[in-house]
Amino acid sequence: MKPEKLSDAEKGIYEWQTWVPDFGVEGQEKLKGSSVLISRCGGLGGVVAYELAAAGVGRLVLAHAGNVVASDLNRQILMTHAGLGKSRVESAKRRLGELNPHIDIVAVPENINEKNAARLVDEVDLVVDCAPLFEERFLLNREAVRQNKPLVDCAMYELEAQITTISPGRTPCLSCLYPTNPEKWKREFPVFGAVSGTVACLGAMEAIKVLTGLGEPLYDFLLLCDLRSMRFRRVRVSRRADCTICGT
Numbered sequence: 001m002k003p004e005k006l007s008d009a010e011k012g013i014y015e016w017q018t019w020v021p022d023f024g025v026e027g028q029e030k031l032k033g034s035s036v037l038i039s040r041c042g043g044l045g046g047v048v049a050y051e052l053a054a055a056g057v058g059r060l061v062l063a064h065a066g067n068v069v070a071s072d073l074n075r076q077i078l079m080t081h082a083g084l085g086k087s088r089v090e091s092a093k094r095r096l097g098e099l100n101p102h103i104d105i106v107a108v109p110e111n112i113n114e115k116n117a118a119r120l121v122d123e124v125d126l127v128v129d130c131a132p133l134f135e136e137r138f139l140l141n142r143e144a145v146r147q148n149k150p151l152v153d154c155a156m157y158e159l160e161a162q163i164t165t166i167s168p169g170r171t172p173c174l175s176c177l178y179p180t181n182p183e184k185w186k187r188e189f190p191v192f193g194a195v196s197g198t199v200a201c202l203g204a205m206e207a208i209k210v211l212t213g214l215g216e217p218l219y220d221f222l223l224l225c226d227l228r229s230m231r232f233r234r235v236r237v238s239r240r241a242d243c244t245i246c247g248t
């Protein structure tokens with residue numbers, strides 16, 4: 001990531017966030033020079049993409065296969081009724097372009113897989129993992145660790161959500177937390193858009209913090225959010241020496 005100078009138009013757009021004292025114009029220039037891969041742009045990734053586009057991250061790479069279906073519309077805010085039956089990533093790219101024409105948006109009509117994971121991670125400074133299935137999450141984790149790229153991992157189920165931020169070699173990786181594939185995670189699950197959107201906003205904020213050095217990212221902690229009771233708690237997590245991905 002190389003900071004890039006802002007145009008006068010951009011200074012106007014981002015003015016209110018540059019008032020954050022430890023962020024400032026310098027932080028905004030870092031965001032402009034940054035690129036982020038978002039794995040899936042549905043209920044979770046779509047909101048991450050929306051917030052990072054609005055915040056002015058210079059380049060967003062969105063990976064999501066398939067076309068918009070009716071049951072996406074309770075939570076996937078980048079999709080519309082007019083887009084039913086059409087490509088999800090193209091719909092997302094169009095909506096984000098309307099929101100912020102000053103950034104580059106790359107639409108990849110594929111989910112993360114063995115063939116594309118290394119190349120897509122190589123293209124960016126940071127990865128936000130919003131895929132529901134562990135096969136995809138483990139692939140991204142493996143590539144992020146191998147290429148030493150920070151990874152924000154967001155997940156949710158029903159009214160619960162969790163998030164952690166992985167700094168390879170420094171914090172536990174996803175495989176330290178889940179040595180084997182948890183059986184209960186499915187592609188389809190109970191969800192309100194307000195729950196996926198909540199953890200997505202937390203994930204977008206983590207990405208902004210890691211990219212610009214703002215605040216303290218969720219390194220070594222898993223944040224568990226129970227929106228049924230509104231109890232949020234941070235649990236300390238540790239690296240596993242025998243981790244097959246990041247162990248020594």
Ligand SMILES: [Zn+2]
Nearest residue numbers: 173176243246
């Ligand atoms: Zn690990």
